[in-house]
Amino acid sequence: MCLAKNNKQFPGLIYLFSQTATGQNTERASIFFSRSCLLLFQPVLGTGHKYYLQFTTEDYKTRENVGTCLAIVFYLKRKPTPTVNIKCTYTKDQKEVQEDDHRFYQKIRQHTKPIIGSYIPDSYGNIEPAFESAWALAVVGSSYIMWEKSTENLGYFMAQVKHVKQWISKDDSIDFDYAVLLHEIPTQEMILCHMRVIWIPNHPLKVKYFCSSENQSAESEDVSGMESGSADGILNERAANF
Amino acid sequence: MYQIKESNRELVTQHYLGTTYEKWPMYYLKISQPTNKAKKIIWMDCGIHAIEWISPAFCHWFVKEILQNYRTDPKISSLLQNLDLYILPVFNIDGYIYSWTTARLWRKSRSSHMNGTCFGTDLNRNFNSSWGGVGTSHNCSSSTFCGPEAESEPETKAVARLIESRKSDILCFLTIHSFGQLLLSPYGYTKEPASNHQELVDVAQKAATVLKGKHGTNFTVGPASSVLYQNSGSSRDWAHMIGIPFSYTLELRDRGAHAFFLPADQIQPTCEETTMAVITIIEYVNQKYFPNGAKLTSGNLCLNLLLSVLFVGALS
Numbered sequence: 133m134c135l136a137k138n139n140k141q142f143p144g145l146i147y148l149f150s151q152t153a154t155g156q157n158t159e160r161a162s163i164f165f166s167r168s169c170l171l172l173f174q175p176v177l178g179t180g181h182k183y184y185l186q187f188t189t190e191d192y193k194t195r196e197n198v199g200t201c202l203a204i205v206f207y208l209k210r211k212p213t214p215t216v217n218i219k220c221t222y223t224k225d226q227k228e229v230q231e232d233d234h235r236f237y238q239k240i241r242q243h244t245k246p247i248i249g250s251y252i253p254d255s256y257g258n259i260e261p262a263f264e265s266a267w268a269l270a271v272v273g274s275s276y277i278m279w280e281k282s283t284e285n286l287g288y289f290m291a292q293v294k295h296v297k298q299w300i301s302k303d304d305s306i307d308f309d310y311a312v313l314l315h316e317i318p319t320q321e322m323i324l325c326h327m328r329v330i331w332i333p334n335h336p337l338k339v340k341y342f343c344s345s346e347n348q349s350a351e352s353e354d355v356s357g358m359e360s361g362s363a364d365g366i367l368n369e370r371a372a373n374f
Numbered sequence: 375m376y377q378i379k380e381s382n383r384e385l386v387t388q389h390y391l392g393t394t395y396e397k398w399p400m401y402y403l404k405i406s407q408p409t410n411k412a413k414k415i416i417w418m419d420c421g422i423h424a425i426e427w428i429s430p431a432f433c434h435w436f437v438k439e440i441l442q443n444y445r446t447d448p449k450i451s452s453l454l455q456n457l458d459l460y461i462l463p464v465f466n467i468d469g470y471i472y473s474w475t476t477a478r479l480w481r482k483s484r485s486s487h488m489n490g491t492c493f494g495t496d497l498n499r500n501f502n503s504s505w506g507g508v509g510t511s512h513n514c515s516s517s518t519f520c521g522p523e524a525e526s527e528p529e530t531k532a533v534a535r536l537i538e539s540r541k542s543d544i545l546c547f548l549t550i551h552s553f554g555q556l557l558l559s560p561y562g563y564t565k566e567p568a569s570n571h572q573e574l575v576d577v578a579q580k581a582a583t584v585l586k587g588k589h590g591t592n593f594t595v596g597p598a599s600s601v602l603y604q605n606s607g608s609s610r611d612w613a614h615m616i617g618i619p620f621s622y623t624l625e626l627r628d629r630g631a632h633a634f635f636l637p638a639d640q641i642q643p644t645c646e647e648t649t650m651a652v653i654t655i656i657e658y659v660n661q662k663y664f665p666n667g668a669k670l671t672s673g674n675l676c677l678n679l680l681l682s683v684l685f686v687g688a689l690s
Contacts, residue, residue: 255478257637289630291479313479315633318509318603320496320517322479 180208181284197223207284214284233333240265240306246298247308253292266296270310273329276339278314281323291315291322305332314343375401375463382441384408385454392532394468395485400532402462405440407454414663415540416656417618418548419462419533422497422609424469424480425634426552428626428644433463433550435645436652453656456664457545466497466529479634483527487514495521498549499605500530503612504563509605520607537613545659546620547613548652553633554602554625555593557582557651560614562598563606568614571597577658578622581651588647591627598623620659624648 174182183205189198201220208214222229240247247266253259259267274290282288291313299307310327325343379388385407391400406413420433440459444450464470468484482494492514499510505524506512513519525531537544559574568574575595582593594601598610602625614621627636627644636644 253632253635253637255474255635257632257635257640259637289633291633292635318518318605319511320481322517 176206178209180206180211182206199223212283213280230334236265236268237306237331237333240269243298246300248297249293250295251292252296263293263296266298266308267293269306269308269329269331270296270312270327272337273308273310273327273339273341274312274314274325276337277312277325277327277341277343281314281343286319287317288314288323289317294324301330303332305330375403378403378437378441385441385444391462391536392528394466394529395483395527396468398467398471400462400465400467400529402460402536403437405437405454405459405461407444407451409455411456413456413458413543414659415458415460415544416546416548416659417460417462417537417544417613418550418652419465419609420550421464421470422466422549423551424466424473424482425478426626427473427634428552428636428641429550430464430470431641432626432645432648433461435642436649437461437463439649449653449657453653453660456660457656459656462533465533468529469494469497481517482519483529485521485527487519487522495519495527496607497527497530498551498609499607500525500527501534501607501609501612503561503608503615504606507563507606509562509603510607518605524607533609534612537618538616541616541618544613544618545663546622546655547610547618548622548624548655549609550624550626550648552626552636553628553630555591555627555629556601556623556625557593557595558598558601558610558623558625559595560597560621561611562602562604562608563611565597565599565604567597570619574620574622577620577655580658581654584654585647585651588650589643591643591647593651620655622655624651 174184176182183203185203185205186200187203188200190196191198199220199222201218203216203218206215224232243262247263249260249263249266252263252267252270270293271290274288278288278290294311294313295309296311297309299309301307308329310325310329312325312327314323314325315321316323323343325341327339327341330338375388379386385405387404387406388401389404391402393399418433418436421430423429440450444454466483469480469482472484473480480494482496484493485495486493487495494514496510496518499505499518499520502524506520509518510520511518521527521530525534537547557578559571559578560568575597578595582595585591585593598605598608608623610621610623626648627640632640
């Protein structure tokens, strides 16, 4: 029996899912947060709030169920980051997961030119096939940001990839710079985050990010030239720091 | 809208509501089967938030469905015997235009504040339902800015004026949003249940079940303050508070995978399933207020009483 379903406070769960300790310490680059069910809400007197959650995840392309998790999320008073106990079961075994990830990796590596693009999806919801993988990777990377930023009362969705630029790495990793727009619930604000995502299959995702302060007027969002200038500066800086 | 009105003159009329901040005229379509009968009203509006593009698309689709099928579909023709449909295809015209021409992510209206340094009010925080309370912002640069006062926006005033003037005839108020796949009943401003809470939830559940039957889409049902988040000044809350018994917010596809950027190939399936849900709600309202397709007249009542007396008499 669910007390609440699909509570928007828990969109960072993709990241949780991929970090579960069942020997699968890999990032699932192709999965999506699906249904969640709040089993129990337990106020702990003087300490905080405990949430008992069940959620499923699905493949972003095929919509098939990928796994189910049970999580106990404990928000302590005066501490924004909760403690989490989580157990997951997967529909695919480790071998299949690795094959999926490898296929995903190859798809990106196959590009002869670095992937560079803007506004994915476009205004009409289209994602060009050439940008699909970059978009999916942005979702997973964004979920890490969401996991860190979300609180008991604040949650996020990735609205759009504003810019993506692939770096050609000397090693086998895939390396992307993103500007992503995160939609914040319930404030409805759009938060601009610059994100660097580096990944090799069978390794956890490396994500570094910087989000602009809130209450950024939407006026400036789509004024080209203004936004790209500041983004470039930060992107170059992050490359140097890496 | 003009073309729809012109090609379906016997059924559709266009009515002026008011003007937007930028002086666009606001019209609603009245779909009404001409009869001598006094009818009740179903209100539906789309596009109160500019960024939610699937919403105006749905109103357009719904109108098309009704007009294409009212002669041949017995369900629709029976509804139109007793009910008039008032449909506002785009509530927030200024914002919607702005989202197409300038800023895809724009949500609010385009009214000017603070000497032109700040733009837009969240029209769904601008109604007089615990206005300015929980879940709103008094900062004009916020996405949930509730405006300088309740009904400050010309768009809100235009709609509120009409609804208020016809409230004794309006049985159902539907407002279409995205995203989330939710069917929300009052209230958002408080966790206190609405007077007809159980009935509202039961009807919504019925509609969600019918919706799921079409393409398998799951909708969650319940009061906004529990299912979504608390917010004040919503049109749905206000409609119920002034006495409209059935008041719902529908949040259409999806659940966040594409969020406001629903791909084009999902437009039609979304509109199809949502049409079925809306028809289910309207059907229930029709059955409730016009049982067995006819009003209970005093003649019928007498006959029923006589029969039941006779029957009881025969049994004892």
